[in-house]
Amino acid sequence: MNIxxxxxxxxxxxxxxNYKISKDTGIAPMTLSDYATGKSIIGNMKLDHAIKLNEYYLKNKDILEKNI
Known part of the structure; x- marks a missing residue:
């Protein structure tokens, strides 16, 4: 899977x-909301945000994919 x-x-x-993600990563809730709703494009995300969110995903992968 890609980033x-x-x-x-x-x-x-x-x-x-997204509130918990914001608290755990330090990325503003509004920024996360903009990416989640498509207002901002994930491919244009700041590199440090992309790294933090990908690492957060990998750390919580078992929780996130339990319903798949």
């Missing part, structure tokens, strides 16, 4: 809220 797909899956997750 963009990981981030998309994370932001669309019902298991972990």
């Amino acid at each position: 963009k797909e990981n981030i998309q899956k994370l932001l669309e997750s019902k298991e972990i809220s």
Whole structure:
């Protein structure tokens, strides 16, 4: 799976809220909301945000994919 797909899956997750992701990663809730709703394009995300979100996804992969 690629990084963009990981981030998309994370932001669309019902298991972990964007609020919790924001608190755990330090990325502003509004920024996460913009990516989740498509207002901002994940492919244009700041590199540090992409790294943080991908690492967060990988750390929580078992929780995020339990319903797949």
